[in-house]
Amino acid sequence: MISLEKFSLKIKDRQIFREIDFAIGKGEALGISGSMGSGKTSLLYCMKGIIPHLKRGKTSGKLQINGTEKNKLRKEVGIVFQDPNDQIFSKTVYDEVRFGLKNHGFSGGVLEEKVENALNQVGLWNRKDDDPFELSHGQRQKLAIASVLAMEPEIILLDEPTASLDHRTTLEVYKTLGELRESGKTIVIVEHDTDSLVSFADKFLILDHGLQKAFGDEDVFSLSEVKEAGVKIPWGLKAKQG
Ligand SMILES: Nc1ncnc2c1ncn2[C@@H]1O[C@H](COP(=O)(O)OP(=O)(O)OP(=O)(O)O)[C@@H](O)[C@H]1O
Numbered sequence: 001m002i003s004l005e006k007f008s009l010k011i012k013d014r015q016i017f018r019e020i021d022f023a024i025g026k027g028e029a030l031g032i033s034g035s036m037g038s039g040k041t042s043l044l045y046c047m048k049g050i051i052p053h054l055k056r057g058k059t060s061g062k063l064q065i066n067g068t069e070k071n072k073l074r075k076e077v078g079i080v081f082q083d084p085n086d087q088i089f090s091k092t093v094y095d096e097v098r099f100g101l102k103n104h105g106f107s108g109g110v111l112e113e114k115v116e117n118a119l120n121q122v123g124l125w126n127r128k129d130d131d132p133f134e135l136s137h138g139q140r141q142k143l144a145i146a147s148v149l150a151m152e153p154e155i156i157l158l159d160e161p162t163a164s165l166d167h168r169t170t171l172e173v174y175k176t177l178g179e180l181r182e183s184g185k186t187i188v189i190v191e192h193d194t195d196s197l198v199s200f201a202d203k204f205l206i207l208d209h210g211l212q213k214a215f216g217d218e219d220v221f222s223l224s225e226v227k228e229a230g231v232k233i234p235w236g237l238k239a240k241q242g
């Protein structure tokens with residue numbers, strides 16, 4: 001479903017990351033972790049097609065989604081940005097979710113039903129008439145997630161979606177993501193909290209300074225390269241290792 005082979009990115013003369021190699025199948029969840037500035041956000045941008053379609057960057061190697069390489073924005077991929085303020089621009093919570101759906105050609109009762117479902121999924125239906133900028137940062141994060149969910153993309157990319165959320169809201173977001181997975185969606189999530197990550201994802205990709213330090217199941221967290229990348233060993237694994 002998503003496969004990268006020696007996939008590299010340069011922006012201007014800067015090498016952002018190099019030779020990323022991994023593949024995940026449909027319905028799998030990939031967790032990406034790594035140091036600040038290691039290239040996580042840029043990698044998601046490439047998967048969605050924001051780079052090179054909307055932001056410049058020169059890629060090499062192969063990035064295939066559903067077996068195709070494309071140089072444009074991919075409709076089958078939804079992305080929740082690291083900062084929800086980059087994604088929200090409507091006057092009301094309702095319109096924010098409605099906007100993308102309308103662009104996808106939905107109208108009438110179907111459109112309304114999809115908006116309502118998505119807002120209910122993140123618990124924001126009761127705020128539908130509010131200005132998104134009256135919401136707390138965490139609620140805005142949820143709104144950004146709802147706008148992406150509403151479009152029902154096959155693949156959902158999330159860039160540190162719980163970074164500014166409290167514990168309870170974080171659990172709620174992971175619960176929603178768990179339901180999406182059950183329904184067969186493929187999910188890629190960038191997350192520093194490796195405890196949340198191991199309880200959710202099947203595969204893990206660890207980046208450090210633009211290099212792939214590891215890819216695999218939760219055993220990657222025991223590798224010395226991963227520790228050196230400053231990635232926290234999840235509690236569960238620490239206990240196992242004694
Ligand atoms: N348009 C750009 N022009 C020049 N450098 C860029 C550009 N976009 C990203 N970079 C650089 O690429 C590197 C990786 O950035 P990126 O945002 O992908 O990292 P990240 O792993 O998501 O970091 P963080 O954990 O802080 O979100 C950084 O050094 C950043 O400065």
Ligand SMILES: [Mg+2]
Binds near residue numbers: 041082
């Ligand atoms: Mg980032």
